[in-house]
Amino acid sequence: MAQDITPQGRPGEVVDIVVWNADGLAPVVTQQHDTGEVLMFAWADKAALLHTLESRRATYFSRSRGGQWVKGESSGNAQAVVEVRVDCDGDVILYRVDSPGPACHQLRRSCFSHRVESDGSVHTDRPIL
Amino acid sequence: MAQDITPQGRPGEVVDIVVWNADGLAPVVTQQHDTGEVLMFAWADKAALLHTLESRRATYFSRSRGGQWVKGESSGNAQAVVEVRVDCDGDVILYRVDSPGPACHQLRRSCFSHRVESDGSVHTDRPIL
Numbered sequence: 001m002a003q004d005i006t007p008q009g010r011p012g013e014v015v016d017i018v019v020w021n022a023d024g025l026a027p028v029v030t031q032q033h034d035t036g037e038v039l040m041f042a043w044a045d046k047a048a049l050l051h052t053l054e055s056r057r058a059t060y061f062s063r064s065r066g067g068q069w070v071k072g073e074s075s076g077n078a079q080a081v082v083e084v085r086v087d088c089d090g091d092v093i094l095y096r097v098d099s100p101g102p103a104c105h106q107l108r109r110s111c112f113s114h115r116v117e118s119d120g121s122v123h124t125d126r127p128i129l
Numbered sequence: 130m131a132q133d134i135t136p137q138g139r140p141g142e143v144v145d146i147v148v149w150n151a152d153g154l155a156p157v158v159t160q161q162h163d164t165g166e167v168l169m170f171a172w173a174d175k176a177a178l179l180h181t182l183e184s185r186r187a188t189y190f191s192r193s194r195g196g197q198w199v200k201g202e203s204s205g206n207a208q209a210v211v212e213v214r215v216d217c218d219g220d221v222i223l224y225r226v227d228s229p230g231p232a233c234h235q236l237r238r239s240c241f242s243h244r245v246e247s248d249g250s251v252h253t254d255r256p257i258l
Binding site: 005010013014015032035050053056083085090104106113114115116121122123124 | 133134136137138139140141142143144146156158160161164165166167169170179182183185212213214215216217218219220221223233234235237240241242243244245246247248249250251252253
């Protein structure tokens, strides 16, 4: 476990508080703000986090495309950001969003569409479309 | 994005489906099953995931201690596992748990105790104790 963070309430401090990995990224968990559903897991760099905070549109860093990814820019399924949180040691970011459409590229509500049974077998939810 | 997984419903397949990183670990998001609250973010290896599925006790791999970590074994704040899920490309695990006590070592309900404002300032929730 990394060291616990001690925020000062200073504008802009979040980029110094978050623990960025060797690639300059931090993991982001995204959940629907009212139902609590965990929608997806992705990554952000400093610019993506700042863009999220300023625009209130969930923005990520796409490792496959190597650049900023404003969710919904191509798919139309944008996520309006209700709240951004960071965890006790500053190495994970939480986006609490309003995501009216599917969050997953498979056009499912959530990326976590596979249920694991006690025997280790995996079962996929029906698609939403 | 990695390749989408295609589960077959075969007992034990989850350890082959999950994409383990170079250290043999996969990230785990843990949420309270009924409220949806995101409680913590941690890691699991194959043994920890299998222990979770068999025992229904949330089990992780502690990177600082370098070994299996059955949540609550030392703190008393165990997490009863209601459901285990994996995401579309198999590189993130979701534990849906019943966590009656604090999930965070800071004795807070959730590790995500810091709110980030639009100006990038960070503000900490009051402790629960």
